[in-house]
Amino acid sequence: MSPQLFAYxxxxxxxxxxxxxxxxxxxxxxxxxxxxxxxxxNIVVRGAGRCYIELFRGISALVLLFWFVFALPYxxxxxxxxxxxxxxxxxxIGAYGAEVVRGGIVAVPVxxxxxxxxxxxxxxxxxxxxxxxxAIARMLPPFGNLLIELLxxxxxxxxxxxPDLTFAGxxxxxxxxxxxxxxxxxxILYAVLAVIFTTIVRLIERRVAKSLGRPPTPGFFARIKxxxxx
Amino acid sequence: xxxxxxxxxxxxxxxxxxxxxxxxxxLAGTAIALVLGLIFTVLxxxxxxxIAIPTEILVExxxxxxxxxxxxxxxxxxxxxxxxxxxxxxxxxxxGLHYATYTSEVYRSGxxxxxxxxxxxxxxxxxxxxxxxxxxxxxxxxxxxxxxxGNYAIAMFKETPQLTVITVxxxxxxxxxxxxxxxxxxxxxxxxxxxxxxxxxxxxxxVRRMERRLVPAPRPV
Amino acid sequence: MSQSATEAALTSRKDGQFIHFDKVTKRFGDNxxxxxxxxxxxxxxxxxxxxxxxxxxTTILRMLMTLMQPDTGxxxxxxxxxxxxxxxxxxxxxxxxxxxxxxxxxxxxFQSFNLFPxxxxxxxxxxxxxxxxxxxxxxxEERALGLLAMVGLDHKIDSYPSQLSGGQQQRVAIARAxxxxxxxxxxxxxxxxxxxxxAAGVLDVLRDVAKTTDVTMLCVTHAMKFARDISxxxxxxxEGKIIEAAPPEQMFDSPEHERTRSFLQxxxxxx
Numbered sequence: 238m239s240p241q242l243f244a245y246x247x248x249x250x251x252x253x254x255x256x257x258x259x260x261x262x263x264x265x266x267x268x269x270x271x272x273x274x275x276x277x278x279n280i281v282v283r284g285a286g287r288c289y290i291e292l293f294r295g296i297s298a299l300v301l302l303f304w305f306v307f308a309l310p311y312x313x314x315x316x317x318x319x320x321x322x323x324x325x326x327x328x329x330i331g332a333y334g335a336e337v338v339r340g341g342i343v344a345v346p347v348x349x350x351x352x353x354x355x356x357x358x359x360x361x362x363x364x365x366x367x368x369x370x371x372a373i374a375r376m377l378p379p380f381g382n383l384l385i386e387l388l389x390x391x392x393x394x395x396x397x398x399x400p401d402l403t404f405a406g407x408x409x410x411x412x413x414x415x416x417x418x419x420x421x422x423x424x425i426l427y428a429v430l431a432v433i434f435t436t437i438v439r440l441i442e443r444r445v446a447k448s449l450g451r452p453p454t455p456g457f458f459a460r461i462k463x464x465x466x467x
Numbered sequence: 468x469x470x471x472x473x474x475x476x477x478x479x480x481x482x483x484x485x486x487x488x489x490x491x492x493x494l495a496g497t498a499i500a501l502v503l504g505l506i507f508t509v510l511x512x513x514x515x516x517x518i519a520i521p522t523e524i525l526v527e528x529x530x531x532x533x534x535x536x537x538x539x540x541x542x543x544x545x546x547x548x549x550x551x552x553x554x555x556x557x558x559x560x561x562x563g564l565h566y567a568t569y570t571s572e573v574y575r576s577g578x579x580x581x582x583x584x585x586x587x588x589x590x591x592x593x594x595x596x597x598x599x600x601x602x603x604x605x606x607x608x609x610x611x612x613x614x615x616x617g618n619y620a621i622a623m624f625k626e627t628p629q630l631t632v633i634t635v636x637x638x639x640x641x642x643x644x645x646x647x648x649x650x651x652x653x654x655x656x657x658x659x660x661x662x663x664x665x666x667x668x669x670x671x672x673x674v675r676r677m678e679r680r681l682v683p684a685p686r687p688v
Numbered sequence: 689m690s691q692s693a694t695e696a697a698l699t700s701r702k703d704g705q706f707i708h709f710d711k712v713t714k715r716f717g718d719n720x721x722x723x724x725x726x727x728x729x730x731x732x733x734x735x736x737x738x739x740x741x742x743x744x745x746t747t748i749l750r751m752l753m754t755l756m757q758p759d760t761g762x763x764x765x766x767x768x769x770x771x772x773x774x775x776x777x778x779x780x781x782x783x784x785x786x787x788x789x790x791x792x793x794x795x796x797x798f799q800s801f802n803l804f805p806x807x808x809x810x811x812x813x814x815x816x817x818x819x820x821x822x823x824x825x826x827x828x829e830e831r832a833l834g835l836l837a838m839v840g841l842d843h844k845i846d847s848y849p850s851q852l853s854g855g856q857q858q859r860v861a862i863a864r865a866x867x868x869x870x871x872x873x874x875x876x877x878x879x880x881x882x883x884x885x886x887a888a889g890v891l892d893v894l895r896d897v898a899k900t901t902d903v904t905m906l907c908v909t910h911a912m913k914f915a916r917d918i919s920x921x922x923x924x925x926x927e928g929k930i931i932e933a934a935p936p937e938q939m940f941d942s943p944e945h946e947r948t949r950s951f952l953q954x955x956x957x958x959x
Contacts, residue, residue, distance in 0.1 A: 297625035
């Protein structure tokens with residue numbers, strides 16, 4: 238493979254990472270905003286959160302992306318394709334993330350909230366200081382799964398000509414004519430990225446477990462040998 | 468420029484044709500995913516690690532790589548191997564294969580959800596292996612799995628627009644074609660968005676109702 | 689206790705009604721838990737509620753802690769209504785701000801401790817003084833260290849709750865409650881989840897609190913010896929009503945009501 242093609246692939250890889258990380262960061266904001274909103278006592282706030290979740294879970298990221306790139310300009314909004322990509326993916330993954338946030342919040346025992354009431358925390362403080370820190374531990378594993386879904390989902394950006402990894406793969410294929418090895422290599426690259434992301438999330442999970450005062454989960458070898466009971 | 472009702476109306480019949488293809492692809496893909504997922508599950512539970520581990524790796528691999536690239540592989544590589552399929556069939560197989568990795572996971576947790584005592588009881592009655600599965604384990608494992616399977620069918624429905632890259636004339640392809648022919652994308656692209664919502668929202672609602680009946684609800688706030 | 693709180697305590701002591709339940713009723717479905725309940729407590733008074741389970745004792749504490757609303761009737765703390773406020777001469781449902789102002793004077797220790805698992809012991813005790821009372825971190829830590837020393841856990845400040853025994857957790861919970869310098873301390877079966885020897889440590893701490901402070905205490909407990917030691921008054925509950933009220937000696941030694949006698953008998957047999 239020529240250095241030129243290799244440079245294309247590398248750039249595509251970087252674009253895919255940008256899309257994934259950008260949409261993950263923005264999607265995280267949407268997740269928390271909508272997830273917390275669905276737990277609000279205010280019916281309007283709750284309704285808005287619910288609407289966001291239903292709307293963007295009901296529509297596919299690709300159609301949304303298409304709409305941003307091809308329909309929105311009619312309303313006088315010309316989004317840069319890269320930003321359109323990040324926004325469409327973030328809105329979509331954020332709707333799923335909001336359900337994760339909600340699930341994590343709901344799983345915090347009522348007794349914890351009662352203790353926070355007994356200490357006269359405000360509603361916002363109860364959420365920020367007591368509920369969310371405990372809920373986040375429960376949210377991390379499903380967030381990890383969503384991150385992989387997002388990574389895979391970024392490949393649709395290729396269809397609106399964002400030069401991501403899949404796009405670069407197409408260029409290489411056109412240049413070399415070798416579909417089988419190019420696409421196989423592409424799949425392997427995505428799988429490697431997925432493994433890296435999963436590993437990072439696992440590491441964060443461990444740190445959070447530690448900060449919650451839970452004993453760190455025993456390592457692989459400790460588990461198969463059988464941990465000495467304390 | 469504003470919304471053009473006349474144009475929207477004109478494009479509708481073609482878009483509805485596309486919707487038909489989308490729905491058909493979803494149904495066929497779901498059927499494949501349901502069956503193939505079961506096969507994956509059985510192979511992953513195999514007592515031979517020469518079967519279980521490679522299956523496990525294959526399932527993980529398919530699940531952590533993009534459907535879009537998998538569609539390319541099927542579309543461009545299968546013919547090289549002498550397998551000629553229509554674009555639609557290729558797409559359906561791609562969807563089914565990709566989602567089989569998810570349904571397999573659902574089946575697995577359904578089976579693991581059956582209490583160990585049930586296996587022991589079946590053993591105590593000396594039932595043959597096949598009877599154990601058909602009359603003891605599966606009847607208990609399947610009902611709680613149905614809502615999750617339903618959710619994946621909806622997820623697949625929303626991923627069918629990716630079939631546009633292998634020239635299947637589903638909703639998005641039709642909208643793209645209409646947009647390119649008439650130099651106007653607003654109406655067709657908006658209409659397909661609405662069509663997706665119109666189908667996925669009621670289906671999701673149905674699944675959730677089913678979930679409430681079949682799966683114990685979490686405690687309300 | 690803060691200056692203003694003490695003043696308030698003195699004024700309400702005059703009429704002997706610091707906490708005042710007026711015709712409070714609470715139902716869960718068809719089950720009437722509290723039936724037209726009226727009772728009052730003076731500031732600094734220590735009252736124990738006894739009675740069979742399901743008789744509404746815990747409901748009283750939970751209402752005072754605003755974890756529950758009365759269906760009808762009112763509760764006053766000092767001069768203020770707890771779940772209501774006066775606006776334009778009418779009694780309306782209280783705003784969150786009003787509830788927080790009144791609730792500042794009250795706190796509670798729970799049966800299952802309810803420490804925050806995501807915070808170390810010291811932060812469990814300092815968190816509310818910092819964020820609710822507005823103390824600086826240093827002030828809050830100084831106060832927390834004093835209280836943790838009092839409950840005998842100043843060597844555990846860096847532990848997480850999950851690393852402590854139940855009895856230790858409950859003593860931290862008591863320190864956490866006292867760090868708020870409450871006028872009213874509610875104790876909801878604080879030893880029911882503990883083994884007897886661990887319970888003894890917790891009760892000793894609470895005896896200390898009763899002896900050294902003038903905090904108003906309202907307890908629900910099955911530890912009758914403890915109730916006798918600390919209470920000014922004991923109230924016997926049955927089916928949502930107070931059927932007997934007396935100083936502890938009288939209540940435990942010569943109860944008047946037949947229902948009280950059989951209840952005390954059954955508790956004695958249990959222990």
